[in-house]
Amino acid sequence: MPAQAQHLRRGFLVTGAGFAAIFVTVLALVVGSRISKSLRDQANERGREVAFRVAGTVTQYLTERRREIVSLASQPELATAVRALDDDAVRRGLDRMDIPTLERRFASRRQLGEEGPLLRYLRSYTELSDFAEVFVTERHGFVALASGRTSDFVQRDEHWWQAAMQRGSFEGPAEFDSSAGVTALEFDVALRPPNGGRPLGVLKGVLTLRNLGDLVATTETHDGAYLQVVDRRGLILVSQTPAEILQPLPQKTSIPMQPEAAIAVVATPSGDEVVVTQPANQGEWWVVVRQPTRAAYAAARSGVRSVVLGAILLFATSLGMVLALAQRLHRTVTEPVRAAGAIASRVAGGDLSVTVATYRTEATEVSDLLSSVPSARQRTKRPRWRRRFLRQPRR
Numbered sequence: 001m002p003a004q005a006q007h008l009r010r011g012f013l014v015t016g017a018g019f020a021a022i023f024v025t026v027l028a029l030v031v032g033s034r035i036s037k038s039l040r041d042q043a044n045e046r047g048r049e050v051a052f053r054v055a056g057t058v059t060q061y062l063t064e065r066r067r068e069i070v071s072l073a074s075q076p077e078l079a080t081a082v083r084a085l086d087d088d089a090v091r092r093g094l095d096r097m098d099i100p101t102l103e104r105r106f107a108s109r110r111q112l113g114e115e116g117p118l119l120r121y122l123r124s125y126t127e128l129s130d131f132a133e134v135f136v137t138e139r140h141g142f143v144a145l146a147s148g149r150t151s152d153f154v155q156r157d158e159h160w161w162q163a164a165m166q167r168g169s170f171e172g173p174a175e176f177d178s179s180a181g182v183t184a185l186e187f188d189v190a191l192r193p194p195n196g197g198r199p200l201g202v203l204k205g206v207l208t209l210r211n212l213g214d215l216v217a218t219t220e221t222h223d224g225a226y227l228q229v230v231d232r233r234g235l236i237l238v239s240q241t242p243a244e245i246l247q248p249l250p251q252k253t254s255i256p257m258q259p260e261a262a263i264a265v266v267a268t269p270s271g272d273e274v275v276v277t278q279p280a281n282q283g284e285w286w287v288v289v290r291q292p293t294r295a296a297y298a299a300a301r302s303g304v305r306s307v308v309l310g311a312i313l314l315f316a317t318s319l320g321m322v323l324a325l326a327q328r329l330h331r332t333v334t335e336p337v338r339a340a341g342a343i344a345s346r347v348a349g350g351d352l353s354v355t356v357a358t359y360r361t362e363a364t365e366v367s368d369l370l371s372s373v374p375s376a377r378q379r380t381k382r383p384r385w386r387r388r389f390l391r392q393p394r395r
Contacts, residue, residue: 023318043222043274044263044274044276046222047222047225047263047274047276047289047291048261048263048276048278050219050220050221050222050225050227050276050289051261051276051277051278051287051288051289052261052278053219054216054219054227054229054278054280054287054289055278055279055280055286055287056280057215057216057219058212058216058229058280058281058285058287059280059281059282061212061215062185062212062281065130065131065187065205065207066171066187068129068131068205069131069187069189069203069205070169070189072125072134072203072205073136073189073190073191073192073203074192076194077118078118078136078145078191078203079191079192079193079194079200081113081118081144081145082136082137082138082144082145082191082200082201083138083193083200085112085113085138085142085144085145086138086139086140086144086200086201088112089112089138089140089142090140094140094142095140099154099157102142102153102154103152103153103154106143106153107153109149110143110146110149110150110152110153111135111143111144111145111146111150111153112138112142112143112144112145113144113145113146118145119145122134122135122145122146122147123147123148125147126147126148130207130208130211130212131205131206131207131208132177132182132184132206132207132208133146133147133148133150133177133184133204133205133206134146134147134203134204134205134206135147135148135150135203135204136191136201136202136203136204137155137156137161137201137202137204138200138201139165139198139199139200139201140156141154141155141156141157141158141161142154142155142156143155144201155202155204160172160186160188160202160204161188161202161204163188164188164189164190164199164202164204165190165199165202168189168190168199169187169188169189169190170186170188171185171186171187171188172185172186172188173185173231173232173233174209174231174235174237174246175246176246177206182206182208182209182210183208183209183210183237183245183246184206184207184208184209185206185207185209186204186205186206186207187204187205187207188202188203188204188205189202189203189205190202190203191203209237209238209245212229212238213238213239216229216238217240221289221291222291222295223291223295224291224292224294224295225289225290225291225295226239226240226289226290226291227239227240227287227288227289227290228244228249228287228288228290229280229285229286229287229288230249230257230285230286230288231284231285231286232284232285234248234249234252234257235247235248235249236248236249237285249288250268251266251267251268251275254266254267255275255277255288256277257277257286258277258279259279259283260279261276261277261278261279262276262277263275263276263277265293270292271292271293271294272292272293273290273291273292273293274290274291274292274293275288275289275290276288276289276290277289
């Protein structure tokens, strides 16, 4: 009987602990998965917000610079000066000379204009604006006025000059400008007379990207995150590392460059990174937000660890409750029933001297069982006394 009771108790403990373990494990998996997904989604959304904000800043900045160069090209004083310089070039027969001859003749200054208020204005303009160089050509492609020394005097053989004269404007890709000595983006606008008509020449503005990089660098990012601006060629235009400028974007094939915002986890030599891309500059550029996954998803891992810790505590609590319940059942049911069974066995064997110990039990059925044992003992003893009394001889 004791072995069976011990086996029953052990079976109850194993069953209860098993159910508790299964319940806690399933609960931890479900809750942990949902918390991890929610926190990862929040981290991705933060990356999208940063990329969207930076893309808006880049697009607005470039739009303002385009408007600025168009406004500069529309000044009547500039058109008047360029027309006068063009007439002077024709009068001097410069339009009939070949390019090598013109380059040798204007090798010292490389512009038609002489020192004056307008030339000083262009020089001061580059000092106060984000444009590193500004110069204007007349209709033959000769540099009329320039804020500094240009690389060539004759520009009519350049693709940007021809495109601006034909289409009215041209915007070239970002590259290192040897004349300005900076990585820059050029805006070229046809210079037209106030009453309209054929272009008088082309105004070229060389926009340095250094100021745009400083503007992007002020954007608040999250732990370990850094920003890059990439053009359609996959070249880095803005980066916190100067050596990366105009270099191919690492892991370019794994990074999505789509018309809308996109996100991907990219393997790098230093570990996986969460990469968010957002188009900017009318879809010609992309803002890339990169952050190591260990930093981006740190909150998700912390949440999962909290869930695991909570699951362990819950399992320990459940196991303690199972142990307490097993002990209670053993004290209130198993032990009294085993005692009643032992007493009943001794009474059935003829031992009427046994007494019933007092057990405190809340089980009504067990209490009834224990209380029935003395009654059975009294009923068993009474007939024996009667038989013994009847056997005595009468006097």
